[in-house]
Amino acid sequence: MxxxxxxxxxxxxxxxxxxxxxxxxxxxxxxxxxxxxxxxxxQQVVEAIRKRAAHPMYGYTSRDEDFFQAIVDWQNKRHSWNVSREWVEFMPGVVPTLVMAVQAFTSEGDKVVIQPPVYPPFFDVVKDHGRIIEENPLIDTEYGYRMDFEHLEKITTSDDVKIMILCHPHNPVGRVWNREELTRLGSICQKNNVLIVSDEIHADLVYGDQSHIPLASISSELADNSITCMAPSKTFNIAGLNTSYVIVPNEKIRKSLQKKLKAYHLFTGNMFGAEALKAAYKEGExxxxxxxxxxxxxxxxxxxxxxxxxxxxxxxxxxxxxxxxxxxxxxxxxxxxxxxxxxxxxxxxxxxxxxxxxxxxxxxxxxxxxxxxxxxxxxxxxxxxxxxxxx
Ligand SMILES: Cc1ncc(COP(=O)(O)O)c(C=O)c1O
Structure with a gap:
């Protein structure tokens, strides 16, 4: 250390x-x-990978229940979020998840809301798949960045807007959206039938008095209208292991995403990533x-x-x-x-x-x-x- x-x-x-x-x-x-x-x-992550690498069988692997339990426990202890095991699905990365969500829940020509300035692949996952970006730019104030709720309210009334990709905490401006902001955003999206894909990859890297509140943990309505993308990759510096996951309480939405994962044959994943996640979440605090x-x-x-x-x-x-x-x-x-x-x-x-x-x-x-x-x-x-x- x-x-x-x-x-x-x-x-x-x-x-x-x-x-x-x-x-x-x-x-x-x-x-x-x-x-x-x-x-x-x-070091615990290094040891877990070393241990797995010592066994010279590197064929296809699945993930054991320990993998999912480690995720459930991590969400509970770090974010006070009571996640059910069946809500969790493995994903080979957060950006691939965003692509799958765009494909599963929009059609060509539909609009996707993003809030620039924002992580550049948010533009690509929309444009590269024939969908249209609907910007709800953040407002740069002397007290920090804020969301433009009035503008969001206006653009989401269009039937063409199907999903919103939220960056929470927000890369690059570093905001941890608070309960009030998330609740307001959630109610606007819910009212207008806009599904929220919440990229929470930076959730564990929060400083000071702030704490991260997973969007879906706020209410059953928000849980029902969202996909949460998380990973140990930023937190423990293991992005090269391509291991992330989604938490989707809504069964219908979860099944649609699982169908995409299967269609792309991306469900086997990386065996070292699975071992690393378990070690990190169980022993890395x-x-x-x-x-x-x-x-x-x-x-x-x-x-x-x-x-x-x-x-x-x-x-x-x-x-x-x-x-x-x-x-x-x-x-x-x-x-x-x-x-x-x-x-x-x-x-x-x-x-x-x-x-x-x-x-x-x-x-x-x-x-x-x-x-x-x-x-x-x-x-x-x-x-x-x-x-x-x-x-
Ligand atoms: C907001 C955000 N989402 C996703 C990623 C990348 O996720 P992954 O490597 O799992 O595709 C990053 C990496 O910087 C990021 O900042």
């Missing part, structure tokens, strides 16, 4: 490193983009608490650094996730200039704001799930570069 230790990821085909040339045109940037962490997974403390420290360090040295940059303090959404509009650069500046002058590989929607203009997303030394170096490089352009 030494998060200060810098782990050499070379030789692991890590996307975060290997895609630098493709994305930034150079390998000479500190990679602080894609949402995985530069930390080792919990102490590690997680230490991780949250460390990342919170990184977030506070970055907040202070900007405040002391670059107060013109607007930083939304994330209530959750290890992603920070930075507004550089005070620098008066075009997005292309800002991007070039980050790569060539500051030596940083961050996420380019406009990929999160047009609301991301002048923004960059910074991943702070790295050793503090790496974050300090990144901030120092940014400041040095900035001092050459800003008086």
């Amino acid at each position: 030494n998060f200060d230790k810098i782990i050499d990821r070379s030789g692991t085909n890590a996307l975060k490193l290997e895609f630098r040339e493709r994305l930034f045109g150079t390998n000479e940037v500190i990679p602080l983009w894609v949402a995985d962490m530069d930390f080792k997974a919990p 102490t590690w997680l608490e230490a991780l949250l403390k460390y990342i919170k420290g990184n977030i506070e360090y970055v907040m202070d650094f900007f405040e002391q040295n670059m107060p013109e940059v607007r930083v939304h303090k994330p209530e959750a996730t290890y992603l920070m959404w930075l507004d550089f509009s005070a620098w008066k650069m075009s997005d292309a200039q800002l991007r070039k500046f980050m790569i060539e002058k500051a030596g940083l590989g961050l996420n380019y704001g406009p990929t999160f929607g047009s609301q991301g203009q002048n923004f960059q997303r910074l991943n702070v799930a790295s050793s503090r030394k790496v974050i300090e170096k990144a901030m120092a490089q940014l400041l040095e570069a900035r001092n050459q352009i800003v008086k």
Whole structure:
């Protein structure tokens, strides 16, 4: 649990490193983009995978009841959500689940609501399948991002709008939607027969006084009109194991999703992912608490650094996730200039704001799930570069 230790990821085909040339045109940037962490997974997870790997049979596997029980128990202890075993279905990833939901519950030409700025694949899962995006942009206020309920109310009255993909907690703005917001959103969608697909992959990474409330845990009406997507992948840094799950109390909706999973022959899954999930959920809590403390420290360090040295940059303090959404509009650069500046002058590989929607203009997303030394170096490089352009 030494998060200060810098782990050499070379030789692991890590996307975060290997895609630098493709994305930034150079390998000479500190990679602080894609949402995985530069930390080792919990030792219990490593041991579980090692144990399974020691048995030289790697044929098709299923998941035992222990897998599902670990999920039920995790939801209960971390989110006070009483989940029934039969509501849970394995999925090979959250984004594949979003695709299956779009296909199962909409037809070509139907509309899907998303709330930009938002995780870029939310656009793809709609557009790539011949569906139409209906944007309900978040409102950027001095108190943080808010949902635009009046606009949501208006757009969801159209019969073409069939589902809404909610990001909760929200990547990249870091909001943990509260009970009041979720309830209001839920009643608008319910009234207008819009199914809510709630992507809660960042649910375990919440800081401070906030706590994550699963949308479906709020009421039986919301449980009946939603699909919750969760995974241990962000929480325990095991995204490469392609193991996630959905929680769907509504039997009819669950069966439709299960049909898609079967149709794509994606139900066998990854045997190491199943072992990792069990170990993480059963034995990983102490590690997680230490991780949250460390990342919170990184977030506070970055907040202070900007405040002391670059107060013109607007930083939304994330209530959750290890992603920070930075507004550089005070620098008066075009997005292309800002991007070039980050790569060539500051030596940083961050996420380019406009990929999160047009609301991301002048923004960059910074991943702070790295050793503090790496974050300090990144901030120092940014400041040095900035001092050459800003008086
Ligand atoms: C909101 C959100 N959903 C889904 C994913 C990816 O999920 P998966 O790797 O299970 O497809 C990410 C990864 O960054 C994310 O931020």
